[in-house]
Amino acid sequence: MNEDFKEILKSHGLKVTNQRIVVLETLSRHKGEHLTPEEIYEIVKKEHPEIGLATIYRTIQLLCQLDLVEKVVLVDGIVRYEMVEKQKGKAHHHHHIVCLDCGNVESFEDDLLENLEDAISKKTGFEIVNHEVKFYGYCNKCKKKHIN
Amino acid sequence: MNEDFKEILKSHGLKVTNQRIVVLETLSRHKGEHLTPEEIYEIVKKEHPEIGLATIYRTIQLLCQLDLVEKVVLVDGIVRYEMVEKQKGKAHHHHHIVCLDCGNVESFEDDLLENLEDAISKKTGFEIVNHEVKFYGYCNKCKKKHIN
DNA sequence: CTTAGTGCAAAGCTTTTGCACTGCA
DNA sequence: TGCAGTGCAAAAGCTTTGCACTAAG
Secondary structure, eight states, rough: OOHHHHHHHHHHTOOHHHHHHHHHHHHHHHTTBBBBBHHHHHHHHHHHHTTHHHHHHHHHHHHHHHEEEEEOOOOOEEEEEEOOOTEEEEOOOOEEEETTTTTTEEEEOOTTHHHHHHHHHHHHOOOOEEEEEEEEEOOOHHHHHHHO | OHHHHHHHOOOTTOOOOOOHHHHHHHHTTTTTTTHHHHHHHHHHHHHTSSSSHHHHHHHHHHHHTTTSSSEEOTTOOOEEEOOOOOEEEEEEEEEEETTTTTOEEEEEEOOOHHHHHHHHHHHOEEEEEEEEEEEEEHHHHHHHOOOO
């Protein structure tokens, strides 16, 4: 997958730098997690203290444009990023469940809304290209202490 | 509705100030729109130049807590607010369609996902209390110029 | 009167940017 | 070697906060 990444960079006329590999590998090692730029920076810093925060920002933006990483913004307004996991070359559709107490974000797969897009497209005149669904609630751990 | 608002404030032990009324009325006059704090401030300033931006921030937070106003955060990370429109005392469920070109945000009503909550609750163990759906695409105006 | 609420300016965050330097191609 | 990419620090948003002042109850 490292080789794939290098090819993707080259095919876009971009340079293969150690910083880019390190950031992608870091996100890759945290699949399923939703990390803030600061968190990514802290993780990267442990092994590569020379890499600056600005590079983290520039690199995750790049990875988003290359569709390798997805930006996730919840109602709290905090920006997080997660590795896009691809199956047979195509990214699967997934959505998020957010714990309102501890902030834990989990993903689940669902394609139930694909057909909805058509209906809404007709109703509104929008040409719909994507959708995102978020559920908010309390996770197993937190729902016990959340009694009100 | 102005009187209702005063009652709501009083019942929460909050003071009825002119600033709070002005902000709510401003949002009320822009039902269906999704305004940033800055935009709200600019509108308010025209008639009430003495009201400061900090008060706008404090007031919209308050209105959110009182469930009179809803915070909307899109993938662009920009925070917007909209008036909550209530029917028969209960806020109806609505979601957003966002134009990726001009940024226009429209709302549409839909309760199709209510039953989904149960299924996902069982699957994940989360106690789900809310959900939000966003569709991204191109609006009527923009889809014509978006040919690629 | 009392103290919640306000206005202003300063501070705090997160993110972006300018610029000299580095290192990939 | 040439120029994209990087590191650092400064700047640029956006939002919150401290404090003296104002006004609601």
